[in-house]
Amino acid sequence: MYKNTLDYAIQLDKEDKLSYLREEFHIPKDKNGNDWLYFTGNSLGLQPKRTQQYIQQELDDWAKYGVEGHFEGKTPWLPYHEFLTDKMAKVVGAKPLEVVVMNTLTTNLHLLMVSFYQPTQKKFKIVIESDAFPSDRYAVGSQLKFHGFNLEEGLIEWKPREGEELLRIEDLEKIVEEQGDEIALLLIGGVNYYTGQYLDLKRIAEIGHAKNCMVGIDLAHGAGNISPELHDSGVDFAAWCTYKYLNSGPGSLAGLFVHEKHADNKKLPRFAGWWNHNKETRFNMRQPFDVMAGAEGWQLSNPPILSMAAIRASLDMFDEVGMIDLREKSEKLTGYFEYLIQQINTDRIRIITPSNPKERGCQLSIQVKNADKSLHQKLTENNIITDWREPDVIRCAPVPMYNSFQDVFKMVEILKSLV
Numbered sequence: 001m002y003k004n005t006l007d008y009a010i011q012l013d014k015e016d017k018l019s020y021l022r023e024e025f026h027i028p029k030d031k032n033g034n035d036w037l038y039f040t041g042n043s044l045g046l047q048p049k050r051t052q053q054y055i056q057q058e059l060d061d062w063a064k065y066g067v068e069g070h071f072e073g074k075t076p077w078l079p080y081h082e083f084l085t086d087k088m089a090k091v092v093g094a095k096p097l098e099v100v101v102m103n104t105l106t107t108n109l110h111l112l113m114v115s116f117y118q119p120t121q122k123k124f125k126i127v128i129e130s131d132a133f134p135s136d137r138y139a140v141g142s143q144l145k146f147h148g149f150n151l152e153e154g155l156i157e158w159k160p161r162e163g164e165e166l167l168r169i170e171d172l173e174k175i176v177e178e179q180g181d182e183i184a185l186l187l188i189g190g191v192n193y194y195t196g197q198y199l200d201l202k203r204i205a206e207i208g209h210a211k212n213c214m215v216g217i218d219l220a221h222g223a224g225n226i227s228p229e230l231h232d233s234g235v236d237f238a239a240w241c242t243y244k245y246l247n248s249g250p251g252s253l254a255g256l257f258v259h260e261k262h263a264d265n266k267k268l269p270r271f272a273g274w275w276n277h278n279k280e281t282r283f284n285m286r287q288p289f290d291v292m293a294g295a296e297g298w299q300l301s302n303p304p305i306l307s308m309a310a311i312r313a314s315l316d317m318f319d320e321v322g323m324i325d326l327r328e329k330s331e332k333l334t335g336y337f338e339y340l341i342q343q344i345n346t347d348r349i350r351i352i353t354p355s356n357p358k359e360r361g362c363q364l365s366i367q368v369k370n371a372d373k374s375l376h377q378k379l380t381e382n383n384i385i386t387d388w389r390e391p392d393v394i395r396c397a398p399v400p401m402y403n404s405f406q407d408v409f410k411m412v413e414i415l416k417s418l419v
């Protein structure tokens with residue numbers, strides 16, 4: 001159905017009802033003024049033009065009101081996180097009660113494990129994917145150690161089978177069936193950062209819960225990319241950053257989800273600060289700690305407003321467009337990308353990401369046999385920004401908000417000439 005010509009790519013861009021969005025982003029350019037072919041929205045999303053205005057508003061209110069900006073600002077700082085909640089909840093398919101924006105991703109994973117990783121001498125193991133993002137692996141390892149367990153005993157890896165790259169849900173099922181009595185927690189990347197595989201969150205939750213294991217999801221590569229339907233999936237908790245697909249700026253704050261079923265459980269162990277204390281009495285200052293219900297009950301501090309403003313700018317865009325239309329374009333764009341790569345006449349190139357659009361987001365991980373980092377270097381010299389993972393994988397994410405069908409076409413033409 002697709003065609004391997006520039007004219008056809010131009011045609012697809014013309015038919016794309018979201019093509020206007022590209023104009024709303026700053027697209028980096030080379031010294032001759034040509035747009036980079038930017039495929040690393042999975043690492044750092046591009047800057048929406050409106051972000052500056054949102055941050056400027058907070059700088060202006062700070063200049064104008066000082067501390068009174070907490071109440072007098074156009075978007076008062078005191079309840080600022082509440083302005084983000086509904087829209088963030090929509091992006092991940094959650095109820096507003098279940099979502100809050102706070103801290104950074106790895107910090108949130110730790111705070112969530114304080115509550116949801118409650119090991120006993122018998123039930124203490126944690127399952128992660130063998131290709132888990134390093135930060136998640138370190139976080140989990142340090143939690144095991146913190147509770148007095150060693151890694152070798154405590155960490156179980158869900159691995160692809162010999163000669164395969166993708167994970168099979170049956171293999172997780174088997175691990176949990178066999179060792180479930182010793183497993184306290186499954187902490188899984190909902191969309192794997194390396195292969196781009198989107199796992200069935202609902203199945204993972206069912207598998208874990210059947211053996212009384214807690215189930216947490218890292219959605220760093222999912223939020224703003226796929227529609228994870230977190231509430232319906234039934235997972236206990238999740239966390240994600242906002243600087244990847246959510247275009248909120250380097251090191252920006254993260255999202256946190258705690259399923260409604262835990263919303264009123266005041267007995268859950270957790271760390272406390274003034275921001276998870278009942279907001280009605282927060283400023284009386286001498287009250288005994290009274291935890292807030294829902295995801296807000298995991299906050300500690302008043303948040304950095306400048307970063308929150310960037311998230312607000314981005315979420316407003318997501319809300320205006322909606323995940324349904326974004327996903328529709330994304331499937332088509334990535335499908336076109338896949339088609340073009342398959343047209344390259346070589347056995348050196350293989351896509352390791354699942355071919356089923358329901359099992360992936362926008363990213364394709366492309367393995368180039370016998371390649372080394374010089375290929376990545378050459379791509380970069382041609383204005384193609386991708387992510388290289390040793391030994392031989394290029395990760396490319398055509399992002400439906402700002403990448404075009406022509407981007408994808410041009411990228412593959414250059415890749416073809418290089419291999």
Ligand SMILES: *Cc1c(COP(=O)(O)O)cnc(C)c1O
Pocket residue numbers: 104105106107133135136189193218220221241
């Ligand atoms: C990007 C990413 C991180 C980064 O963690 P920070 O705490 O934001 O630095 C962690 N885990 C996964 C799966 C990621 O993709």
